Amino acid sequence: MTATTVEKGTAAPEREGVRVRWRIALSFSEEDRTRLVEHLGPEMDRTMYAEYVAREYGRDQAAWLENHLRSAFVGTRLVLSGPSTAVRAAQRDALEAGLIGEEIELLERPDTEKRVYCPHCRCTTTAAASASMVQCSGCRLVLEVFEHFSRGLSAYLGAVAGAEDVAARTGEAAA
Amino acid sequence: MTSEVLTAYRRPLPLRRGLELVVREVRTESLGVCSVVLERESRGPLPEYVPGSHVLVECAAPTGTTVNAYSLTGSGNSPVDYAISVQFRAGGTGGSAFIHGLVPGDRVQVSLPRNGFAPTATATHHVLVAGGIGITPVLSHAEAAVRWGRPFTVLYGYRDGSAPHLERMRRLCGERLVECVGREALARQLTESLRRQPMGTHLYVCGSGSLTDATLQTARDFGWPEGRLHHEVFDTVALDPGEPFTVRLARSGGELPVPSGVSLLEALEVEGIGVPNLCRQGVCGECRLSVTAGTPVHRDSFLSPAEKSSNTCLMPCVSRSEGPILEVDL
Amino acid sequence: MSIDAPSHLDLPEHVRRFPFPFPHDRYMYSVNVEPGRNPSQTAAGRWGERILEVDGFYLQDLEARAAVLDRDPSRAAQMSHMRPGVWGALHLVLTELAVTYPEWMAYERHGDRCRWTNRLQQLQTDFIVGADYSLPEGPLRFLSTQVQDDFALLNLREGALWLDAGVITFAADWSMGFDVGLPFSEIHGPVPRAADLGVIDRAEQFLLNLQPGDPYRRTNWTMTVDRRMDTSTESYPEWAQDRSLVVTDPALPDRLHLRVEVQHLIKVPTTGDLLFLVRTHLLSLRELAAVPAWGRRLAEVLRTLPEDLADYKGIARYRDAAARWLQEADAA
Numbered sequence: 001m002t003a004t005t006v007e008k009g010t011a012a013p014e015r016e017g018v019r020v021r022w023r024i025a026l027s028f029s030e031e032d033r034t035r036l037v038e039h040l041g042p043e044m045d046r047t048m049y050a051e052y053v054a055r056e057y058g059r060d061q062a063a064w065l066e067n068h069l070r071s072a073f074v075g076t077r078l079v080l081s082g083p084s085t086a087v088r089a090a091q092r093d094a095l096e097a098g099l100i101g102e103e104i105e106l107l108e109r110p111d112t113e114k115r116v117y118c119p120h121c122r123c124t125t126t127a128a129a130s131a132s133m134v135q136c137s138g139c140r141l142v143l144e145v146f147e148h149f150s151r152g153l154s155a156y157l158g159a160v161a162g163a164e165d166v167a168a169r170t171g172e173a174a175a
Numbered sequence: 176m177t178s179e180v181l182t183a184y185r186r187p188l189p190l191r192r193g194l195e196l197v198v199r200e201v202r203t204e205s206l207g208v209c210s211v212v213l214e215r216e217s218r219g220p221l222p223e224y225v226p227g228s229h230v231l232v233e234c235a236a237p238t239g240t241t242v243n244a245y246s247l248t249g250s251g252n253s254p255v256d257y258a259i260s261v262q263f264r265a266g267g268t269g270g271s272a273f274i275h276g277l278v279p280g281d282r283v284q285v286s287l288p289r290n291g292f293a294p295t296a297t298a299t300h301h302v303l304v305a306g307g308i309g310i311t312p313v314l315s316h317a318e319a320a321v322r323w324g325r326p327f328t329v330l331y332g333y334r335d336g337s338a339p340h341l342e343r344m345r346r347l348c349g350e351r352l353v354e355c356v357g358r359e360a361l362a363r364q365l366t367e368s369l370r371r372q373p374m375g376t377h378l379y380v381c382g383s384g385s386l387t388d389a390t391l392q393t394a395r396d397f398g399w400p401e402g403r404l405h406h407e408v409f410d411t412v413a414l415d416p417g418e419p420f421t422v423r424l425a426r427s428g429g430e431l432p433v434p435s436g437v438s439l440l441e442a443l444e445v446e447g448i449g450v451p452n453l454c455r456q457g458v459c460g461e462c463r464l465s466v467t468a469g470t471p472v473h474r475d476s477f478l479s480p481a482e483k484s485s486n487t488c489l490m491p492c493v494s495r496s497e498g499p500i501l502e503v504d505l
Numbered sequence: 506m507s508i509d510a511p512s513h514l515d516l517p518e519h520v521r522r523f524p525f526p527f528p529h530d531r532y533m534y535s536v537n538v539e540p541g542r543n544p545s546q547t548a549a550g551r552w553g554e555r556i557l558e559v560d561g562f563y564l565q566d567l568e569a570r571a572a573v574l575d576r577d578p579s580r581a582a583q584m585s586h587m588r589p590g591v592w593g594a595l596h597l598v599l600t601e602l603a604v605t606y607p608e609w610m611a612y613e614r615h616g617d618r619c620r621w622t623n624r625l626q627q628l629q630t631d632f633i634v635g636a637d638y639s640l641p642e643g644p645l646r647f648l649s650t651q652v653q654d655d656f657a658l659l660n661l662r663e664g665a666l667w668l669d670a671g672v673i674t675f676a677a678d679w680s681m682g683f684d685v686g687l688p689f690s691e692i693h694g695p696v697p698r699a700a701d702l703g704v705i706d707r708a709e710q711f712l713l714n715l716q717p718g719d720p721y722r723r724t725n726w727t728m729t730v731d732r733r734m735d736t737s738t739e740s741y742p743e744w745a746q747d748r749s750l751v752v753t754d755p756a757l758p759d760r761l762h763l764r765v766e767v768q769h770l771i772k773v774p775t776t777g778d779l780l781f782l783v784r785t786h787l788l789s790l791r792e793l794a795a796v797p798a799w800g801r802r803l804a805e806v807l808r809t810l811p812e813d814l815a816d817y818k819g820i821a822r823y824r825d826a827a828a829r830w831l832q833e834a835d836a837a
Contacts, residue, residue, distance in 0.1 A: 019395065019396060019397070019398045020398050021397065021398040022398075069374055070373075070374075072373070072374045073370075073371050073372060073373065073374065074369075074372045074373070074374055074376050074394075074397070074398065074399050074403060075397045075398025075399060076374060076398070097374065097375065098297065098298070098299040098374055098375025099374060099375070100400065100402040100403065100662075100663055101402065101663055102400040102401065102402045102663075103374075103400055103402075117683060119680045119682065119683060119737075119738045119739045119741075120739060120740075120741070120742055122579060122682065141742065146695065147694070147695070148683075148694055148695050149691070149694075150683045150684065150686070150687065151686055151687060151691075152685055152686035152687070153682075153683060157680070157683055157738070159738055159741055160741060160742045160745070163741060163742055163745035163746065164745045164746060164748045164749050164822065165746075165749065166746060166749045166750060222717065222718055222774055223593070223596075223717075223774035223775045224717065224774055224775070225717070225774070225775060225776060225777040251774070251775050252617075252634075252775060253614060253616065253617075253634075287716065287717065287718045288717065288774075289716055290717075290777055293661070293776070293777045295662055296586040296587065296589070296590070296660050296662065296669075296776070296778075297586045297660075297662060319589075322635065323588070323589050323635070402663050453537060453538060453539040454536065454538045454539060454540075454711065454721070455540070456711060456714070458536050458538065458707050458708070458710065458711040459535065459536045459537060459538055459539075460535060460536065461535075461537075476707055476710055476711075477536075477707065
């Protein structure tokens with residue numbers, strides 16, 4: 001976990017017709033950072049204002065991001081490189097801080113896990129990315145996982161599985 | 176019913192569905208600028224509006240009636256009058272001369288308020304840039320921002336001695352108002368301000384075309400993305416009455432005129448030919464008609480590009496004819 | 506049509522005013538929007554002249570909503586930037602109610618000071634527009650206690666509509682708590698075929714261009730077992746089994762209801778936010794079959810509905826049983 005802040009000048013050439021003055025970047029592994037460097041090319045040195053290579057997106061990282069966004073000026077872009085769960089959670093916080101879609105560059109890669117929201121007890125459970133069923137860590141119901149994603153909760157929608165089958169009883173339907 | 180439609184033929188739809196208001200007050204705002212306050216004959220409440228809204232006003236000029244868009248200068252909250260401010264322009268279509276010639280008691284046809292310049296609810300700060308008479312929608316924004324406690328800054332550029340609503344802006348905004356006398360001072364201030372605005376700021380500009388262009392360019396040079404840039408747009412699409420044409424009914428053999436400003440659907444209805452319809456805005460697809468001769472001008476968002484270019488169908492609620500005659504399967 | 510036309514006076518009010526939603530024997534998604542306040546004739550009567558409809562279920566529906574909100578406050582949601590929009594929506598709805606039902610409701614406003622009277626609830630309350638503290642539950646929850654409609658507010662920005670506030674207690678199998686903060690396109694992600702048909706994009710384009718003072722409406726439909734208003738995803742464990750149990754239940758024609766949502770789409774004049782009012786009407790198969798044209802039409806729609814749509818609407822288990830009963834009732 002290394003956080004580095006680098007002050008840069010403002011004079012620079014244009015990139016894709018849009019001038020970016022500063023960038024704030026959050027990567028979630030050294031490989032993710034490598035992809036970030038490749039993606040930005042010479043822009044990396046020219047625009048990078050603050051950079052953080054983290055292992056996860058937790059309270060510390062959220063606080064770091066919020067601090068930097070709060071002190072940033074318009075003309076800044078946020079670059080997020082890493083697994084989709086962490087990237088999307090950071091994206092949500094950035095939008096809440098007032099960024100707009102155009103200001104966030106996503107270098108998202110498939111995750112090994114995903115978050116699933118249980119609407120019945122309002123808990124969120126972490127499951128394998130490929131899981132179509134998961135047991136809710138809150139109410140213990142077995143949830144079917146849908147391809148419906150909430151930016152606000154940063155999670156996929158679950159709903160109790162097999163509940164319409166007359167024979168099925170909640171709890172024992174673990175598939 | 177029919178005669179009502181006939182007499183309203185040339186009035187664009189937003190005005191036909193608008194309001195007839197009475198001039199209550201006319202006052203000189205600054206050099207060449209007058210403000211007109213309009214109200215209902217009953218003095219009753221008027222429809223509320225989004226800050227930065229405009230109304231379309233029917234202006235009877237000697238050269239013919241024109242329709243101009245003017246910004247409303249209030250907050251939009253429970254209004255009992257609509258106030259506009261208009262700069263006199265020699266030449267042009269005569270709209271400003273008409274407004275400047277109004278006296279209390281005159282009747283004016285206006286549309287309901289329309290908006291293409293609304294504040295951004297999620298913005299953490301608004302920078303509002305006005306040049307001269309461009310202060311009018313900015314005044315409306317500032318009124319509403321004060322009401323809801325939204326942070327904002329106004330950069331007001333004007334020529335010495337010609338600053339409409341300056342006193343009102345000073346009272347309303349206090350230190351949030353930055354005055355710039357002359358174009359160069361405004362340009363300097365813009366560079367200074369747009370260089371360092373906190374993330375979450377949105378930029379709004381209203382003024383001459385060159386001021387708007389220069390402001391937006393300055394912002395882009397400082398890396399502002401398009402989503403943060405807003406300039407006033409008067410939607411003229413709704414106003415485009417289209418060319419008149421004749422519709423020929425392939426099955427019954429009749430012919431009907433479709434005047435400018437009347438949709439094909441309305442023209443058919445006037446003659447008692449009902450076509451099943453829902454939205455009347457070119458999105459639902461319900462009123463689709465087959466075209467048997469002629470070339471449609473498609474103005475809908477329902478038909479696919481392939482269907483449009485095939486010239487075999489059209490949505491009569493919004494679409495028209497390229498040539499003088501269009502034949503449909505009715 | 507005239508052969509089918511029953512003596513309307515024999516039918517109860519809620520049947521005569523039921524918004525029967527099927528213009529054709531086959532159902533498919535479309536941008537089925539039409540101007541609000543357009544009277545719509547049906548085989549049993551008419552509906553649609555008013556935007557807000559207060560009927561015999563008024564107090565019962567509001568009680569049901571209050572109970573749902575007590576159990577699960579996440580059905581009411583409001584992002585902080587929606588304060589002006591919520592106040593604008595409240596003003597719009599109270600004004601509309603008072604104009605529509607002057608015998609029961611009165612709304613006076615002087616500047617920002619307002620007095621609201623609702624005789625159906627023996628309620629009179631004073632409040633100040635923009636001052637959240639002036640209404641004990643705040644303007645969002647207060648609005649939900651005055652109309653039977655659920656409502657959502659969509660904010661327009663970055664060329665899209667975002668679901669940023671609302672009170673949804675009678676959802677037809679979706680979750681307000683989950684969808685709040687989503688753009689229109691993502692809310693409708695789970696709807697089968699709709700994206701391919703271009704329906705979602707066209708609907709959003711239409712809504713983006715909507716002007717204040719120009720209310721529009723559309724209907725949507727599904728089916729529900731019993732008069733259960735709260736069929737949200739949240740409460741799914743409570744009602745899921747009924748979808749199976751009803752198939753063989755002799756009481757099927759009384760338990761199974763056609764559920765129709767009349768959705769009004771109105772721009773909030775002061776903010777430009779889009780107010781979605783969602784009013785849910787329920788009519789049992791038996792009540793529906795009293796109007797032969799309706800029974801026949803619904804049987805046809807159920808029989809021909811594509812499998813993926815039936816699955817999405819959650820009616821796949823019982824739709825054949827329902828169609829069969831309707832056909833038999835028609836033959837009898």
